[in-house]
Structure formats: C-alpha cells, structure tokens
Amino acid sequence: MHSAQSSRHRIIQRPPKRLGGDVVYAIPLAEVVRKTEPALIAQFICNRQLFGRVYRHLQSDYFDHMPQDSGVFIFPLVITQAIFPAAIRPGDIDILVIPYHRDELILDQILAIEVKVLRASFQKQGKSPNEYGFSQASSLLELGFPYVAVLHRITSDKSPPEAWSEAYFARILDREGRIAAPRKIETDLLPSHLIERAYGRLIKNLTRSEIGLVAAYVGDASKNDGEWMPYGKEALRNSLRKPRTEQAVAEYFHKDALDALDTPRNNP
Numbered sequence: 001m002h003s004a005q006s007s008r009h010r011i012i013q014r015p016p017k018r019l020g021g022d023v024v025y026a027i028p029l030a031e032v033v034r035k036t037e038p039a040l041i042a043q044f045i046c047n048r049q050l051f052g053r054v055y056r057h058l059q060s061d062y063f064d065h066m067p068q069d070s071g072v073f074i075f076p077l078v079i080t081q082a083i084f085p086a087a088i089r090p091g092d093i094d095i096l097v098i099p100y101h102r103d104e105l106i107l108d109q110i111l112a113i114e115v116k117v118l119r120a121s122f123q124k125q126g127k128s129p130n131e132y133g134f135s136q137a138s139s140l141l142e143l144g145f146p147y148v149a150v151l152h153r154i155t156s157d158k159s160p161p162e163a164w165s166e167a168y169f170a171r172i173l174d175r176e177g178r179i180a181a182p183r184k185i186e187t188d189l190l191p192s193h194l195i196e197r198a199y200g201r202l203i204k205n206l207t208r209s210e211i212g213l214v215a216a217y218v219g220d221a222s223k224n225d226g227e228w229m230p231y232g233k234e235a236l237r238n239s240l241r242k243p244r245t246e247q248a249v250a251e252y253f254h255k256d257a258l259d260a261l262d263t264p265r266n267n268p
Contacts, residue, residue, distance in 0.1 A: 007106065007107050007108035007246070008104045008105065008106060008107060009104065009105040009107055009247070009250040010103060010104055010105075011100060011103050011104060011105060011257075012254050012257075013254065013257045013258070014257060014262065015073065015257055015258050015259070015260040015261065015262045016258070016262075017262060018261065018262065020048075024042070024046050024261060025042045025046070025076075027039050027042055035117070035119070035155055037094075037115065037117050038076070038077055040115075040117055040153055040155065040218070041076050041077065041094060041095065041115055041153070042076055043218055044115075044151075044153055044216070044218055045074050045076055045095060045261055045263075046261070047218060048263055049227065050216065050218065050227065050230070051074075051263065052263075053216075053229065053230055054151065054214050054216055054230050054232065055072070055097070055111075057212070057214050057230060057231075057232025057233070057234065058111060058113075058147070058149045058212040058214060058232060058234060058235045059109065059111060059147065059212075059234070059235065060234055061234075062099070062109055063265075066099075066101075066265040067101060068265075068266065069101060069102045070099065070100060070101040070102070070264070070265045071099070071100060071262060071263050071264035071265045072097050072098060072099045072100065072263050072265075073097075073098045073099075073100060073105075073253065073257075073260040073261070073262055073263075074095065074096070074097055074098075074260060074261040074263055075093075075095070075096040075098075075256070075259065075260050075261075076094070076095055076096075076261075077092055077093075077094060078092060078093040078096045078252070079091070079092050080092055080093055080143075082252060082256075083248050083249060083251075083252045084143060084245075084248060087143060089136070089139040090114070090136040090139045090140065093112050093113075093114075093140065094113055094114055094115035094151075095112070095113035095115060095151070096110075096111075096112055096113075096249070097110065097111040097112075097113065098110055098249060098253055098260075105250055105253065107146075107243075107246035107247070107249065107250060108146050108241075108246065109146060109147070110145055110146050110147065110246060110249055111145070111146070111147040111148070111149060111212075111235065112140045112145040112147070112148050112149075113148075113149045113150070113151050114133040114136040114137045114140065114148075114149070114150045114151070115133070115150075115151045115152075115153055116129045116131060116132065116133045116150065116151070116152050116153070117129075117152075117153050117155065118152050118153065118154045118155070118194075118198055119155055119156070120154060120155070120156040120194050121156050121157050122156070122157055122158065122159045122160070122163065122190060125190070125193060125194060125197065126197065128201060129152065132150065132152075132201070132202065132205050133150040133151075133152075134150060134205070134206070134207040134208070134211065137149070137150050137208070137211045138207065138208060138211075141208065141210060141211070141238050141240055142240060143242075143245055144238070144240055144241055144242025144244070144245035144246075145238060145241070145245060145249075146237065146238055146241045146246065147212065147235040147236075147237065147238060148210065148211055148212070148235060148238060149211060149212030149213065149214065149235045150202065150211055150212070150213055150214075151214045151215075151216060152198045152199075152202060152214070152215045152216070153216055153218060154191070154194050154195060154198055154215065154216065154217040154218075155217075155218065156190060156191070156194055156217075158188055158190065159188045159189075159190045161186075163188075163190075164186045164187055164188050164189070165186070165187065165189045166184055166185070166186060167184070167185060167186075167187050167189065168182040168183065168184055168185070169182065169183055169184075169185045169187075170182040170183075191217040191219065191228045192217075192228060194215075194217060195215045195216065195217050195228060195229075195230065195231055196215075196231065198215035198231075199213065199214075199215035199231035199232070202215060202233075203233070209236060210235065210236040210237070210238055210239070211235065212232065212233055212234055212235025212236075213232055213233040214230050214231070214232035214233075215230060215231050215232070216228075216230035217230070
C-alpha cells in the first residue's frame with residue numbers, strides 16, 4: 001500500500017509493448033484526411049522520436065536523468081471526469097503522460113498537455129489559433145497536476161519551389177555519430193518558419209509561468225517531409241500540486257492501463 005503522500009505507486013498491470021511498425025490506434029481514414037485533432041494527436045504521440053524531443057523541452061531535468069528501465073505511459077484524449085468525477089473544466093486532457101521506473105509509477109512527474117492544432121499554409125503563414133490553450137492549461141493547474149503544458153501542433157502545405165531556400169545538409173555515417181561533409185541544398189524551410197512564429201506567439205501570450213510551451217511540426221512521412229526540431233520552454237512545478245490528484249491518476253491508470261502507449265526512455 002502507498003499513502004496519499006507517496007510519489008510512487010506500484011504498477012499492477014501494464015499496457016502491451018508496441019514496437020516500431022506495430023498497430024497502436026485504428027483511426028478512420030476520413031479523420032486522417034481531414035486532419036482532425038484526435039488523428040493529429042495520435043500521430044504525434046506515435047512519433048516517438050518527436051515526442052521525446054518535445055518531452056525533453058518540457059521535462060529536461062527529469063528526461064536527462066531517467067535511468068534504465070524507465071519511460072512514460074501516454075494516454076491521448078482522456079475525459080477529465082474519468083479521473084475527477086466532479087470536474088467541469090477542461091472537458092478532456094489531450095495528452096496525459098505518466099512516467100515510470102521499472103514496476104513503479106512516478107506520480108510527482110505526471111504531465112498534462114493541452115494541444116491546439118495550428119493549420120497553417122504557405123499563403124497564411126502568420127495564422128494564429130482560435131485559442132492558445134492557456135485557459136484549459138490553467139484549469140489543469142487548478143486540478144493539481146504536478147506539471148502542465150501547452151503544445152501547438154502545426155500542419156501545413158508546402159512552399160512552391162521558387163520560395164525554397166539554401167541550407168546545408170549532412171548525412172550521419174555510423175552509430176558513432178560521424179557525418180559526411182555538409183553540402184548545400186535547396187529545401188523548403190516553411191516548417192521551421194512556422195515553428196518559430198508559433199513559439200513566439202506562445203511566449204508573448206503566456207499567462208502563467210508554470211505552463212510549459214512547445215511548438216512542433218509533424219510532417220507527412222509518406223511525402224518525405226523530414227523531421228523538424230520543436231521549440232519549447234520547460235514546465236515548472238505546479239505550486240498547486242495535489243497528492244490526491246496524483247493518486248486519482250494512478251487509479252485511472254490501473255483501470256485503463258491497456259489503453260496507454262508505453263514509450264521507453266531507451267530503445268528496448
């Protein structure tokens with residue numbers, strides 16, 4: 001048994017291990033084509049490398065010192081009342097991240113992320129979201145989550161070739177990280193520009209310093225869009241953190257553990 005003040009909780013059951021190429025979520029094709037928020041959130045958390053980069057921005061101290069046999073369990077689109085029956089706002093928790101080490105949940109590192117989808121285009125590069133997500137994030141802080149963040153997940157079309165820019169390209173040669181001599185190429189830097197603009201707006205409009213921030217672009221792998229580094233600010237420890245909230249999350253995990261995505265810190 002663990003007391004209400006414990007920051008760890010023994011894992012009773014775990015979700016299945018899912019390796020690269022395994023099926024995680026079945027999403028209707030129409031939602032994928034329309035780029036609905038649930039489809040884009042699922043795409044994001046299944047991109048483990050990108051998720052890791054985002055998580056490192058938000059939890060850098062913890063991420064950099066995670067031991068072997070550790071990782072995070074990720075739940076997308078959790079109905080808030082499934083954890084807090086009396087809660088009214090927010091209606092759902094877009095991404096709930098529960099770290100673990102071996103057979104224990106690390107409750108004082110739980111992270112709740114509010115996601116806003118930014119549908120930009122080459123013609124409308126300065127487009128802002130209808131909402132920044134700070135109101136929902138503030139509600140998550142009031143509920144007592146240890147860490148809270150806002151993620152702006154960007155999607156866009158491509159720039160026409162005449163708008164491409166010069167950049168340097170280097171290929172990694174081996175596991176030791178050695179690279180070939182960089183060479184100059186013409187490439188579409190629109191995703192990088194969109195990330196920078198989105199992050200600048202997040203910083204400018206931030207309402208509470210505890211809220212972590214990330215702007216991330218997820219390209220279409222089938223179109224060879226490449227990977228783009230996100231911009232982010234670390235989430236700070238919530239001064240309103242509540243141990244009973246952590247215990248409620250642990251109870252939710254054990255009720256729906258099979259629905260979580262187990263993402264190890266290191267390759268299994």
